[in-house]
Amino acid sequence: MRGATEDHPLIRWALVGITIGFVVLFLLLPLLTVFSAALEKGIGAAWEALGDPDALSSIKLTFITALIAVPLNTVFGVAAAWAVSKYDFRGKSLLTSFIDLPFSVSPVISGLIYVLIFGLQGWLGPWLREHDIKIIFALPGIVLATMFVTFPFVARELIPLMTDQGRDEEEAAMSLGASGLKTFFRVTLPSIKWGLLYGVLLCNARAMGEFGAVSVVSGHIRGQTNTMPLHVEVLYNDYQFVAAFAVASVLAFLALVTLTLKSFLEWRYADEIAAVHRH
Amino acid sequence: MSLVIDSVTKRFRGGAAALQGVSLTAPQGAFVALLGPSGSGKTTLLRILGGLDFADTGTVRFADVNWLAVPARERKAGFVFQHYALFRHMTVAKNIAFGLEIRPRRSRPSKVDIALRVKELLALVQLEGLGERYPSQLSGGQRQRVALARALAIEPRMLLLDEPFGALDAKVRKELRIWLRALHDKMGITTIFVTHDQEEAFAVADLVAVMNQGRIEQYGQPDAVKRAPGTAFVQDFISTSA
Secondary structure, three states, X not given: OOOOOOOOHHHHHHHHHHHHHHHHHHHHHHHHHHHHHHOXXXXXXXXXXXXXXXXXXXXXXXXXXXXXXXXHXXXXXXXXXXXXXXXXXXXXXXXXXXHHHHHHOOHHHHHHHHHHHHOOOOOXXXXXXXXXOOOOOOHHHHHHHHHHHHOXXXXXXXXXXXXXXXXXXXXXXXXXXXXXXXXXXXXXXXXXXXXXXXXXXXXXXXXXXXXXXXXXHHOOOOOOOOOHHHHHHHHHHOOOHHHHXXXXXXXXXXXXXXXXXXXXXXXXHHHHHHHHHHO | OOEEEEEEEEEOOOOOEEEXXXXXXXXXXXXXXXXXXXXXXXXXXXXXXXXXXXXXXXXXXXXXXXXXXXXXXXXXXXXXXXXXXXXXXXXXXXXXXXXXXXXXXXXXXXXXXXXXXXXXXHHHOOOOOOOOOOHXXXXXXXXXXXXXXXXXXXXXXXXXXXXXXXXXXXXXXHHHHHHHHHHHHHHOXXXXXXXXXXXXXHHHOOEEEEEEOOEXXXXXXXXXXXXXXXXXXXXXXXXXXX
Protein backbone atom coordinates (compact mmCIF):
# COMPACT_ATOMS: atom_id res chain seq x y z
CA MET A 1 0.00 0.00 0.00
CA ARG A 2 1.24 3.46 -0.70
CA GLY A 3 0.04 6.73 0.83
CA ALA A 4 -2.26 9.03 -1.08
CA THR A 5 0.44 11.61 -1.70
CA GLU A 6 3.28 9.21 -2.43
CA ASP A 7 4.54 8.70 -5.96
CA HIS A 8 4.65 5.32 -7.60
CA PRO A 9 7.60 3.27 -6.26
CA LEU A 10 9.03 3.05 -9.77
CA ILE A 11 9.30 6.82 -9.98
CA ARG A 12 10.87 6.96 -6.58
CA TRP A 13 13.46 4.32 -7.41
CA ALA A 14 14.16 5.89 -10.78
CA LEU A 15 14.83 9.28 -9.18
CA VAL A 16 17.02 7.86 -6.45
CA GLY A 17 18.83 5.72 -9.02
CA ILE A 18 19.50 8.62 -11.35
CA THR A 19 20.81 10.76 -8.50
CA ILE A 20 23.11 8.06 -7.20
CA GLY A 21 24.31 7.22 -10.70
CA PHE A 22 25.04 10.86 -11.42
CA VAL A 23 26.87 11.39 -8.15
CA VAL A 24 29.00 8.29 -8.68
CA LEU A 25 29.76 8.95 -12.32
CA PHE A 26 30.45 12.66 -12.21
CA LEU A 27 31.64 13.29 -8.66
CA LEU A 28 32.85 10.18 -6.89
CA LEU A 29 34.61 8.45 -9.79
CA PRO A 30 36.72 11.47 -10.78
CA LEU A 31 37.68 11.98 -7.15
CA LEU A 32 38.80 8.37 -6.86
CA THR A 33 40.67 8.72 -10.15
CA VAL A 34 42.65 11.60 -8.68
CA PHE A 35 43.79 9.49 -5.77
CA SER A 36 44.39 6.34 -7.83
CA ALA A 37 46.38 8.23 -10.48
CA ALA A 38 48.51 9.70 -7.72
CA LEU A 39 49.22 6.26 -6.33
CA GLU A 40 49.78 4.60 -9.72
CA LYS A 41 53.48 4.10 -9.12
CA GLY A 42 53.11 3.43 -5.43
CA ILE A 43 52.81 5.65 -2.42
CA GLY A 44 56.56 6.24 -2.45
CA ALA A 45 56.48 7.98 -5.83
CA ALA A 46 53.55 10.15 -4.81
CA TRP A 47 55.24 11.06 -1.55
CA GLU A 48 58.44 11.90 -3.35
CA ALA A 49 56.52 14.15 -5.76
CA LEU A 50 55.05 16.02 -2.82
CA GLY A 51 58.53 16.42 -1.34
CA ASP A 52 59.72 18.23 -4.46
CA PRO A 53 60.73 21.81 -3.54
CA ASP A 54 58.42 23.31 -6.16
CA ALA A 55 55.48 21.26 -4.88
CA LEU A 56 56.24 22.19 -1.28
CA SER A 57 56.52 25.83 -2.26
CA SER A 58 53.14 25.70 -4.00
CA ILE A 59 51.52 24.14 -0.94
CA LYS A 60 53.12 26.78 1.25
CA LEU A 61 52.03 29.61 -1.04
CA THR A 62 48.45 28.33 -1.09
CA PHE A 63 48.31 28.26 2.70
CA ILE A 64 49.90 31.69 3.05
CA THR A 65 47.43 33.13 0.55
CA ALA A 66 44.47 31.60 2.36
CA LEU A 67 45.88 32.68 5.71
CA ILE A 68 45.90 36.31 4.57
CA ALA A 69 42.82 36.39 2.35
CA VAL A 70 40.40 34.49 4.55
CA PRO A 71 40.80 36.50 7.79
CA LEU A 72 40.61 39.78 5.86
CA ASN A 73 37.50 38.67 4.03
CA THR A 74 36.03 37.50 7.32
CA VAL A 75 36.43 40.98 8.77
CA PHE A 76 35.17 42.68 5.61
CA GLY A 77 32.33 40.19 5.32
CA VAL A 78 31.14 40.78 8.88
CA ALA A 79 31.42 44.55 8.40
CA ALA A 80 29.48 44.42 5.14
CA ALA A 81 26.82 42.14 6.55
CA TRP A 82 26.52 44.37 9.60
CA ALA A 83 26.12 47.50 7.48
CA VAL A 84 23.58 45.94 5.16
CA SER A 85 21.50 44.12 7.74
CA LYS A 86 21.44 46.54 10.66
CA TYR A 87 21.36 49.98 9.07
CA ASP A 88 19.18 51.75 6.55
CA PHE A 89 20.96 53.96 4.07
CA ARG A 90 20.70 55.20 0.54
CA GLY A 91 22.10 52.80 -2.04
CA LYS A 92 21.83 49.78 0.22
CA SER A 93 20.44 47.46 -2.43
CA LEU A 94 23.12 48.64 -4.85
CA LEU A 95 25.79 47.78 -2.28
CA THR A 96 24.23 44.36 -1.78
CA SER A 97 24.44 43.65 -5.50
CA PHE A 98 28.05 44.81 -5.55
CA ILE A 99 28.89 42.34 -2.82
CA ASP A 100 27.73 39.60 -5.17
CA LEU A 101 29.71 40.93 -8.10
CA PRO A 102 32.62 38.46 -7.83
CA PHE A 103 30.13 35.60 -8.23
CA SER A 104 28.93 36.86 -11.57
CA VAL A 105 32.27 37.97 -13.00
CA SER A 106 34.55 35.40 -14.59
CA PRO A 107 37.59 34.82 -12.34
CA VAL A 108 39.87 35.53 -15.28
CA ILE A 109 38.46 39.03 -15.48
CA SER A 110 38.97 39.56 -11.76
CA GLY A 111 42.61 38.68 -12.32
CA LEU A 112 42.89 40.97 -15.32
CA ILE A 113 41.50 43.89 -13.32
CA TYR A 114 44.53 43.75 -11.07
CA VAL A 115 46.92 43.40 -13.97
CA LEU A 116 45.38 46.51 -15.51
CA ILE A 117 45.76 48.43 -12.26
CA PHE A 118 49.05 47.17 -10.88
CA GLY A 119 50.77 45.59 -13.91
CA LEU A 120 53.77 47.20 -15.60
CA GLN A 121 51.54 48.69 -18.29
CA GLY A 122 48.79 49.38 -15.75
CA TRP A 123 47.71 52.63 -14.10
CA LEU A 124 49.96 52.30 -11.11
CA GLY A 125 52.62 50.21 -12.86
CA PRO A 126 55.29 52.88 -13.43
CA TRP A 127 54.89 54.28 -9.93
CA LEU A 128 55.13 50.83 -8.35
CA ARG A 129 58.24 50.05 -10.37
CA GLU A 130 59.88 53.28 -9.29
CA HIS A 131 59.31 52.35 -5.68
CA ASP A 132 60.29 48.75 -6.25
CA ILE A 133 56.95 47.35 -5.12
CA LYS A 134 55.92 44.11 -6.75
CA ILE A 135 52.24 43.23 -6.83
CA ILE A 136 51.62 41.42 -10.08
CA PHE A 137 53.58 38.17 -10.45
CA ALA A 138 54.08 38.20 -6.69
CA LEU A 139 52.28 37.30 -3.47
CA PRO A 140 50.31 40.58 -3.11
CA GLY A 141 48.70 40.10 -6.52
CA ILE A 142 47.78 36.51 -5.73
CA VAL A 143 46.27 37.54 -2.42
CA LEU A 144 44.33 40.41 -4.04
CA ALA A 145 42.91 38.18 -6.77
CA THR A 146 41.96 35.53 -4.23
CA MET A 147 40.29 38.11 -2.00
CA PHE A 148 38.29 39.48 -4.89
CA VAL A 149 37.00 36.07 -5.83
CA THR A 150 36.21 34.97 -2.27
CA PHE A 151 34.79 38.24 -0.99
CA PRO A 152 31.07 37.34 -1.09
CA PHE A 153 31.17 34.08 0.87
CA VAL A 154 31.13 35.41 4.43
CA ALA A 155 28.88 38.40 3.72
CA ARG A 156 26.37 36.31 1.78
CA GLU A 157 26.14 33.81 4.59
CA LEU A 158 25.63 36.46 7.26
CA ILE A 159 23.30 38.98 5.60
CA PRO A 160 20.13 36.84 5.70
CA LEU A 161 20.98 35.59 9.19
CA MET A 162 21.63 39.03 10.63
CA THR A 163 18.68 40.60 8.84
CA ASP A 164 16.49 37.94 10.34
CA GLN A 165 17.82 38.58 13.82
CA GLY A 166 17.16 42.31 13.57
CA ARG A 167 18.52 45.00 15.85
CA ASP A 168 16.48 44.23 18.95
CA GLU A 169 19.16 42.38 20.86
CA GLU A 170 21.76 45.06 20.14
CA GLU A 171 19.34 47.75 21.27
CA ALA A 172 18.58 45.81 24.42
CA ALA A 173 22.30 45.49 25.13
CA MET A 174 22.79 49.21 24.59
CA SER A 175 19.94 50.15 26.91
CA LEU A 176 21.50 47.87 29.53
CA GLY A 177 24.65 49.95 29.32
CA ALA A 178 26.84 47.91 26.96
CA SER A 179 29.37 49.69 24.73
CA GLY A 180 29.48 48.98 21.01
CA LEU A 181 32.41 46.60 21.33
CA LYS A 182 30.90 44.69 24.24
CA THR A 183 27.64 44.43 22.35
CA PHE A 184 29.44 43.04 19.32
CA PHE A 185 31.50 40.47 21.18
CA ARG A 186 28.89 39.39 23.70
CA VAL A 187 25.65 39.65 21.76
CA THR A 188 26.14 39.85 18.00
CA LEU A 189 29.07 37.52 17.47
CA PRO A 190 27.78 34.62 19.59
CA SER A 191 24.47 34.65 17.78
CA ILE A 192 26.06 34.46 14.33
CA LYS A 193 29.05 32.27 15.13
CA TRP A 194 27.93 29.11 13.33
CA GLY A 195 26.84 30.97 10.24
CA LEU A 196 30.13 32.86 10.32
CA LEU A 197 32.18 29.67 10.59
CA TYR A 198 30.26 28.20 7.71
CA GLY A 199 30.95 31.24 5.54
CA VAL A 200 34.63 31.21 6.51
CA LEU A 201 34.87 27.55 5.57
CA LEU A 202 33.38 28.11 2.11
CA CYS A 203 35.60 31.15 1.68
CA ASN A 204 38.65 29.10 2.60
CA ALA A 205 37.78 26.25 0.27
CA ARG A 206 37.49 28.64 -2.63
CA ALA A 207 40.61 30.57 -1.62
CA MET A 208 42.71 27.40 -1.71
CA GLY A 209 41.18 26.11 -4.90
CA GLU A 210 41.00 29.28 -6.99
CA PHE A 211 42.63 28.86 -10.39
CA GLY A 212 41.48 31.42 -12.94
CA ALA A 213 42.02 34.73 -11.18
CA VAL A 214 45.26 33.62 -9.59
CA SER A 215 46.53 32.23 -12.88
CA VAL A 216 46.31 35.65 -14.51
CA VAL A 217 48.26 37.50 -11.83
CA SER A 218 50.68 34.80 -10.77
CA GLY A 219 53.13 34.68 -13.66
CA HIS A 220 53.61 30.93 -13.09
CA ILE A 221 57.11 31.19 -11.66
CA ARG A 222 57.84 27.72 -10.38
CA GLY A 223 58.79 27.50 -6.77
CA GLN A 224 57.77 31.13 -6.31
CA THR A 225 54.34 32.18 -7.53
CA ASN A 226 52.61 28.88 -8.27
CA THR A 227 49.80 27.96 -5.92
CA MET A 228 48.67 24.35 -5.69
CA PRO A 229 46.07 24.51 -8.47
CA LEU A 230 48.57 26.26 -10.76
CA HIS A 231 51.29 23.78 -9.92
CA VAL A 232 48.97 20.89 -10.78
CA GLU A 233 48.48 22.38 -14.22
CA VAL A 234 52.20 22.93 -14.75
CA LEU A 235 53.04 19.36 -13.78
CA TYR A 236 50.26 17.96 -15.89
CA ASN A 237 51.41 19.88 -18.95
CA ASP A 238 54.90 18.47 -18.33
CA TYR A 239 53.50 14.94 -18.48
CA GLN A 240 54.44 14.40 -14.83
CA PHE A 241 51.15 12.68 -14.12
CA VAL A 242 52.00 11.08 -10.78
CA ALA A 243 53.29 14.36 -9.41
CA ALA A 244 50.34 16.30 -10.82
CA PHE A 245 47.84 13.95 -9.25
CA ALA A 246 49.76 13.79 -6.01
CA VAL A 247 49.41 17.56 -5.57
CA ALA A 248 45.83 17.33 -6.80
CA SER A 249 45.22 14.72 -4.10
CA VAL A 250 46.30 17.18 -1.44
CA LEU A 251 43.77 19.66 -2.81
CA ALA A 252 41.12 16.98 -3.00
CA PHE A 253 41.89 15.92 0.53
CA LEU A 254 41.50 19.51 1.72
CA ALA A 255 38.17 19.62 -0.07
CA LEU A 256 37.06 16.47 1.73
CA VAL A 257 38.04 17.95 5.08
CA THR A 258 36.07 21.06 4.18
CA LEU A 259 33.10 18.94 3.19
CA THR A 260 33.18 17.06 6.48
CA LEU A 261 33.41 20.25 8.50
CA LYS A 262 30.67 21.78 6.40
CA SER A 263 28.33 18.86 7.00
CA PHE A 264 29.04 19.08 10.69
CA LEU A 265 28.35 22.81 10.72
CA GLU A 266 25.20 22.38 8.66
CA TRP A 267 23.99 19.98 11.26
CA ARG A 268 24.85 22.39 14.08
CA TYR A 269 23.70 25.41 12.16
CA ALA A 270 20.29 23.87 11.46
CA ASP A 271 19.62 23.92 15.21
CA GLU A 272 20.67 27.52 15.39
CA ILE A 273 18.41 28.56 12.54
CA ALA A 274 15.56 26.66 14.14
CA ALA A 275 16.25 28.44 17.43
CA VAL A 276 16.14 31.77 15.64
CA HIS A 277 12.71 31.00 14.32
CA ARG A 278 11.46 29.56 17.57
CA HIS A 279 12.62 32.63 19.38
CA MET B 1 12.33 64.62 39.97
CA SER B 2 9.60 64.55 37.35
CA LEU B 3 9.60 63.82 33.65
CA VAL B 4 9.00 66.83 31.39
CA ILE B 5 8.73 66.28 27.66
CA ASP B 6 8.54 69.57 25.78
CA SER B 7 7.59 69.97 22.09
CA VAL B 8 9.45 66.93 20.83
CA THR B 9 9.37 66.44 17.06
CA LYS B 10 10.74 63.71 14.89
CA ARG B 11 10.69 63.07 11.16
CA PHE B 12 11.50 59.76 9.60
CA ARG B 13 13.90 59.45 6.72
CA GLY B 14 11.75 60.22 3.71
CA GLY B 15 9.95 63.05 5.46
CA ALA B 16 6.96 61.46 7.16
CA ALA B 17 6.37 63.12 10.52
CA ALA B 18 6.48 60.68 13.41
CA LEU B 19 6.07 63.22 16.20
CA GLN B 20 4.76 66.74 15.67
CA GLY B 21 5.40 68.59 18.89
CA VAL B 22 4.66 66.29 21.79
CA SER B 23 4.62 67.68 25.31
CA LEU B 24 3.86 65.74 28.44
CA THR B 25 4.63 66.01 32.14
CA ALA B 26 4.59 63.14 34.60
CA PRO B 27 5.46 63.16 38.30
CA GLN B 28 8.22 60.96 39.65
CA GLY B 29 7.04 57.38 40.05
CA ALA B 30 4.03 57.77 37.78
CA PHE B 31 2.73 55.01 35.55
CA VAL B 32 1.95 56.59 32.18
CA ALA B 33 0.35 54.78 29.27
CA LEU B 34 0.89 56.01 25.72
CA LEU B 35 -2.23 54.82 23.95
CA GLY B 36 -2.92 55.00 20.24
CA PRO B 37 -3.22 53.14 16.96
CA SER B 38 -0.16 51.93 15.11
CA GLY B 39 1.64 54.80 13.44
CA SER B 40 0.54 57.30 16.08
CA GLY B 41 4.12 57.88 17.24
CA LYS B 42 3.89 56.27 20.65
CA THR B 43 6.72 53.83 20.10
CA THR B 44 8.89 56.56 18.56
CA LEU B 45 8.39 58.70 21.66
CA LEU B 46 9.31 55.75 23.87
CA ARG B 47 12.43 55.04 21.84
CA ILE B 48 13.47 58.67 22.12
CA LEU B 49 13.11 58.42 25.90
CA GLY B 50 15.23 55.27 25.84
CA GLY B 51 17.88 56.82 23.61
CA LEU B 52 17.26 54.35 20.78
CA ASP B 53 16.06 57.16 18.50
CA PHE B 54 16.92 60.85 18.39
CA ALA B 55 14.45 63.71 18.52
CA ASP B 56 14.80 66.38 15.84
CA THR B 57 13.73 69.23 18.11
CA GLY B 58 12.32 69.62 21.60
CA THR B 59 13.64 68.79 25.04
CA VAL B 60 13.20 66.17 27.68
CA ARG B 61 14.10 66.78 31.31
CA PHE B 62 14.12 63.97 33.79
CA ALA B 63 15.22 64.25 37.39
CA ASP B 64 16.42 67.74 36.45
CA VAL B 65 18.92 66.66 33.82
CA ASN B 66 18.81 67.29 30.09
CA TRP B 67 17.79 63.71 29.38
CA LEU B 68 18.39 63.78 25.62
CA ALA B 69 22.02 64.78 26.16
CA VAL B 70 22.68 61.59 28.14
CA PRO B 71 23.90 58.74 25.89
CA ALA B 72 21.53 55.77 25.76
CA ARG B 73 23.86 53.45 27.58
CA GLU B 74 24.27 55.85 30.46
CA ARG B 75 20.59 56.59 30.89
CA LYS B 76 19.76 53.51 32.93
CA ALA B 77 16.41 53.36 31.22
CA GLY B 78 15.14 49.81 31.44
CA PHE B 79 13.67 49.05 28.05
CA VAL B 80 11.31 46.12 27.49
CA PHE B 81 10.62 45.19 23.88
CA GLN B 82 7.47 43.77 22.35
CA HIS B 83 9.32 40.70 21.10
CA TYR B 84 11.35 40.36 24.29
CA ALA B 85 14.76 40.79 22.58
CA LEU B 86 16.30 38.30 24.98
CA PHE B 87 19.84 37.19 24.16
CA ARG B 88 18.99 33.86 22.62
CA HIS B 89 22.35 32.25 23.18
CA MET B 90 22.40 33.01 26.91
CA THR B 91 20.60 31.32 29.75
CA VAL B 92 17.89 33.19 31.62
CA ALA B 93 20.32 33.89 34.47
CA LYS B 94 22.96 35.22 32.06
CA ASN B 95 20.37 37.41 30.40
CA ILE B 96 19.38 38.96 33.69
CA ALA B 97 23.00 39.37 34.79
CA PHE B 98 24.05 40.99 31.49
CA GLY B 99 23.61 44.61 32.53
CA LEU B 100 25.75 44.01 35.62
CA GLU B 101 28.42 41.83 34.03
CA ILE B 102 29.25 44.31 31.29
CA ARG B 103 30.02 47.10 33.72
CA PRO B 104 33.61 48.23 33.92
CA ARG B 105 35.54 46.46 36.64
CA ARG B 106 35.40 49.41 39.03
CA SER B 107 31.63 49.48 39.27
CA ARG B 108 30.92 45.82 38.61
CA PRO B 109 29.45 43.87 41.53
CA SER B 110 31.27 40.71 42.54
CA LYS B 111 30.26 37.37 41.02
CA VAL B 112 28.58 36.39 44.27
CA ASP B 113 26.61 39.61 44.41
CA ILE B 114 25.52 39.25 40.80
CA ALA B 115 24.36 35.68 41.41
CA LEU B 116 22.46 36.86 44.46
CA ARG B 117 20.84 39.70 42.55
CA VAL B 118 19.81 37.33 39.74
CA LYS B 119 18.23 35.05 42.30
CA GLU B 120 16.29 37.91 43.85
CA LEU B 121 15.08 39.08 40.46
CA LEU B 122 14.04 35.57 39.42
CA ALA B 123 11.96 35.42 42.59
CA LEU B 124 10.55 38.86 41.91
CA VAL B 125 9.31 37.83 38.47
CA GLN B 126 8.22 34.45 39.79
CA LEU B 127 10.58 32.35 37.74
CA GLU B 128 12.54 30.66 40.52
CA GLY B 129 14.49 27.68 39.31
CA LEU B 130 14.39 28.59 35.63
CA GLY B 131 17.73 30.41 35.60
CA GLU B 132 19.53 27.73 33.61
CA ARG B 133 16.92 27.51 30.85
CA TYR B 134 17.34 29.17 27.47
CA PRO B 135 14.79 31.71 26.21
CA SER B 136 13.58 29.32 23.51
CA GLN B 137 12.52 26.92 26.26
CA LEU B 138 10.14 29.43 27.87
CA SER B 139 6.59 30.54 27.11
CA GLY B 140 5.91 34.06 25.87
CA GLY B 141 4.74 35.27 29.26
CA GLN B 142 7.82 33.83 30.94
CA ARG B 143 10.12 35.43 28.38
CA GLN B 144 8.62 38.83 28.93
CA ARG B 145 9.09 38.46 32.68
CA VAL B 146 12.75 37.58 32.05
CA ALA B 147 13.04 40.70 29.90
CA LEU B 148 11.57 42.72 32.74
CA ALA B 149 13.95 41.17 35.28
CA ARG B 150 16.85 41.95 32.95
CA ALA B 151 15.74 45.58 32.71
CA LEU B 152 15.29 45.80 36.50
CA ALA B 153 18.73 44.34 37.19
CA ILE B 154 20.44 47.63 36.33
CA GLU B 155 18.25 49.47 38.86
CA PRO B 156 16.70 51.61 36.14
CA ARG B 157 15.71 55.18 36.77
CA MET B 158 12.88 54.82 34.30
CA LEU B 159 11.07 51.80 32.92
CA LEU B 160 10.06 51.87 29.26
CA LEU B 161 7.73 49.17 27.99
CA ASP B 162 6.95 48.86 24.30
CA GLU B 163 3.73 46.86 23.89
CA PRO B 164 5.23 44.38 26.34
CA PHE B 165 2.22 42.08 26.30
CA GLY B 166 1.34 42.54 22.65
CA ALA B 167 2.47 39.09 21.61
CA LEU B 168 0.70 37.26 24.42
CA ASP B 169 -2.78 35.79 24.64
CA ALA B 170 -5.58 37.64 26.41
CA LYS B 171 -5.52 35.69 29.66
CA VAL B 172 -1.76 35.97 30.20
CA ARG B 173 -1.95 39.63 29.23
CA LYS B 174 -4.42 40.35 31.96
CA GLU B 175 -2.49 38.45 34.63
CA LEU B 176 0.75 40.11 33.69
CA ARG B 177 -0.61 43.63 33.72
CA ILE B 178 -2.02 43.18 37.21
CA TRP B 179 1.32 41.79 38.27
CA LEU B 180 3.19 44.63 36.56
CA ARG B 181 1.09 47.24 38.31
CA ALA B 182 1.76 45.64 41.68
CA LEU B 183 5.46 45.52 40.88
CA HIS B 184 5.43 49.18 39.92
CA ASP B 185 3.72 50.14 43.16
CA LYS B 186 6.35 48.23 45.10
CA MET B 187 9.35 49.74 43.29
CA GLY B 188 8.07 53.21 42.46
CA ILE B 189 9.98 53.57 39.18
CA THR B 190 8.61 56.08 36.67
CA THR B 191 7.09 53.83 34.03
CA ILE B 192 6.04 54.59 30.45
CA PHE B 193 3.91 51.92 28.88
CA VAL B 194 3.07 51.84 25.18
CA THR B 195 -0.08 50.03 24.10
CA HIS B 196 -2.79 50.13 21.47
CA ASP B 197 -5.21 48.34 23.82
CA GLN B 198 -7.31 50.98 25.59
CA GLU B 199 -8.66 48.55 28.18
CA GLU B 200 -5.08 47.69 29.13
CA ALA B 201 -4.08 51.35 29.28
CA PHE B 202 -7.00 52.37 31.46
CA ALA B 203 -6.62 49.39 33.77
CA VAL B 204 -2.93 49.76 34.48
CA ALA B 205 -1.92 53.43 34.27
CA ASP B 206 -2.20 56.50 36.48
CA LEU B 207 -2.13 58.73 33.45
CA VAL B 208 -3.09 58.01 29.88
CA ALA B 209 -1.88 59.95 26.83
CA VAL B 210 -4.00 59.22 23.79
CA MET B 211 -1.88 59.68 20.68
CA ASN B 212 -2.80 60.09 17.03
CA GLN B 213 -0.67 61.03 14.03
CA GLY B 214 2.28 62.16 16.07
CA ARG B 215 0.34 64.32 18.50
CA ILE B 216 -1.12 63.84 21.96
CA GLU B 217 -4.88 64.21 21.58
CA GLN B 218 -5.64 64.03 25.26
CA TYR B 219 -3.69 63.46 28.44
CA GLY B 220 -5.15 62.79 31.85
CA GLN B 221 -6.30 60.26 34.39
CA PRO B 222 -8.06 57.21 32.95
CA ASP B 223 -11.41 58.17 34.44
CA ALA B 224 -11.26 61.71 33.15
CA VAL B 225 -10.36 60.59 29.64
CA LYS B 226 -13.06 57.97 29.61
CA ARG B 227 -15.69 60.29 31.03
CA ALA B 228 -14.93 63.28 28.86
CA PRO B 229 -13.10 62.44 25.63
CA GLY B 230 -11.44 65.67 24.55
CA THR B 231 -11.55 65.23 20.80
CA ALA B 232 -13.57 63.36 18.23
CA PHE B 233 -10.63 61.02 17.67
CA VAL B 234 -10.44 60.07 21.34
CA GLN B 235 -14.19 59.58 21.47
CA ASP B 236 -14.01 57.35 18.43
CA PHE B 237 -10.91 55.40 19.49
CA ILE B 238 -12.30 54.65 22.94
CA SER B 239 -15.71 53.58 21.78
CA THR B 240 -14.57 51.34 18.92
CA SER B 241 -11.66 49.37 20.32
CA ALA B 242 -13.06 47.58 23.30
